Amino acid sequence: MREAFKKWTLFWIVMVCVLFGKVDYLEANFTKYKNGTSVWDGKIKFGGRIRFRQEIKDGYYIPNGQKKVHDDLSLLQTRIYVEFMPTEEIGFHLMFEDARDFTEPHPYKPLVPYAYDTAFDVQQAYVFYQPKNSSFSFWAGRREVFYLKHRLIGTTIGWGNKVITYDGAMVTFEDKKFKLDLAYLNWVRPQHTGRLFEHTWFGEPANTLVGWLTLKDLFSGASLDIYTIYDDRRNGEDIYTIGLRAYGKIGSSIGYDINGSLQLGDALVGSEFQDRIAGAFYLDTWYAFDMPWKPTIGLEYFMATGDSHPGNGDYHTFDQLYATPHYSYGYMDLMGWQNMHDLNLKTWIKPVKGLKCGAAFHTFWLFANEDNWYNAYKKVQRFGQEDASHYIGNELDFIFFYDFAKYFTLVGTYSHFFAGKFVAQTGQSSDADFFSMEIRFEF
Template sequence: MRSALLLPALLLLAPPTRGEGIADQLKWNFQARTRAESRNNTFDFNSAKNSVTDDTFVLARVRLGVEWQPDEWVRIALQGQDTREAFSKRPNVPLQNGAEGDDSFDLRLASIEIGKPTGLSVKAGRQVLMYGDERLVGPLEWQNFSRTFDAVKLHYQAQTWWLDAFTSSVVRIRRSQFNVSDWINNSASRNQFFSGLYFSSKAIPFQTTDLYAFHLHEENTAGTSNFVTFGTRHKGDPTKLRGWDYTVELVGQVGQLSGKSLTAYAYHLEGGYNWLKSPWKPRLAIEYSAGSGDSNPNDGHAHTFQNLFPTNHPPYGFMDLFSWQNMQNLALRLAANPTPKTKTTLDFHSFWLTTTGDAWYRANGTTTVRPISPNANSHAGCELDLTVSTKLTPHLDLLLGYSHFFAGAYLAATGPSDDADFGYCMLTLNY
């Protein structure tokens, strides 16, 4: 989007607020994040093979940004980002063999917002889009380079509700080149445009009620995709429900996917209890998620739910083995805060394929684990996730985690079926 490239000029042209210099109005932000990861069998479930993805490596990310509000009605944001992957056997090319790769200092954010934050405003430029629990649209912050969009977004804020209307194109990571979306890449073959309406209300005092509709247009060698994702999300507030909470999200899709007619669905059901008066503030919850699959890929109709642009890392296991499509996930979650600055979580997931006539899709929604095996058992396996996060100083956070995947009958029926392990340690410095 051309406006993303013109914003540095706007920093010089916008008039300063009376009585203040530009230097007094600038708010700088800085983040340095380092994560060491160790993975074994997370891609091939085969202990007999020393894959390039069975490795220990380090991921580093640095962000430097500035926000400027020269007037109550004008807000400008710029942020650059540099990401690196070190000590890895994988190619340092983003997304190859699951790699985070190297992406030298590039433009992550560049936006101007005009309007009243408590009323009507419009935001244009490179920005983050995130809605609800990010099961469909989110920045995927776990990923080293994360996700942004070149977008124009109209926002209206009322006392008990708000509404967003946007049109956008996702920014593609290009190693050693300026990262661009299809809006500013005239040679792009995808011609991708992602638009939506998102409405959120607190008219019901004890819950947040969301309604949304997203439209995706994209062209590729398989054909043109044009489909609408519509849904609703209802999230209970434990402080108003005597410790109880719940989430219900129901989603449908209709349209065209790569030349086929598309009808698909997904849903998420969750209920939990919070011991609000306990010093450790424990929470125990059970949840069930499902996304439709396509049992007959040759009939000219598509039924695999399309996960759009989600943050899949937290909801379906920290090993990132599943997306919200052709899957069923039963999960039990326990969380507690042993100290005011420390949080621990223990999650147990059990996964099935909705239909073995379709593939097992990883968190990116495109990479598959095994070739389609219609006669295999549908149980993919179980995952145990343990995390500990703590604030070491006001600006420094530490996250430790370990995950183990217990291979299920589906893997045993389709090839190597060894268990997988994933461990990590992450330090994040924020100013």
């Protein structure tokens, strides 16, 4: 009882004093870069980012529950890009990326799939056509693409040392009332060989077809997304994801974002295929106060189905596809959008120019305790157990972003996981911690 009182007391103190940092570029469909330099009457633009981050993961869980791991990561990422537009409508974008991990090997690699030493390679290389006074645009090549705030198609949101990208092409039709994207994408699988230019173009794991329709400002600022994603995997599986999303604002202070997704197709379980039927849902609401420091409070609920009878009949575990859950279900990356419930209370402010600080408090449950607890990378965090509790635990997150001296950003994060009954009943159950500090130079 005393421990529970301490946890909730700490939580409410934090929620009053510290705030959750809102990242502005989560609403876009492509990664945006600040700064950059234009020359030759704007025909050429170039820029980049150099980033160093130190991470500490203490007491992290592994699937069999027999032990916990401690890991330190020292990560360096360098990205340089140039964009050439010979005309006002046609352009070419090229970006190179070098990602280094100075702390390899790691005690348990599934916890850090994007952190290993990665060869210097082409991160983005695409041509685009954006005719003026036309509803049509087009791009083709390798590009960072994301949808649904990175929850189905993601790019690591600037977090991962090796950023997710896709080979493919997209046609877009857009006017004041609607936007329609028709795309073919192929996720670029990480390949950690140490050789230059190693990543295979249009290789494994799947051919992904996306149809995404946005109906803008249907009423009172509300917009509607209707989407379908077909993932044809090279192992014989296919996943049809269809969804409906409504989002907008009520007045000047209340915002909302509601989404429901359904998955059909088949799943390869062991050596046999099963019929797939799974679903996911989220509700995100927030209120922005009109006062100094611009405080905002919000409440989120996420759900994704799991399988109560693994290996027996239909397959019910939702697949988050190529998501980047880092800013959705906690900074410790202990939870993905699979077999889960997550209730999150968040708040944020901007106390001074250039500074965003914040906190969030997540409560996690399993949808089906017979199914596994999956982390942000779709890996098993802990194997399920039929007679175990559904309650995984709570995560408390702190974060700040501070922009200074025009080109620099300092990012700090601390998170603590309070282990729940499911963890205690399936193996090692002491709490876990995460800390990171990052300095970025973006020009």
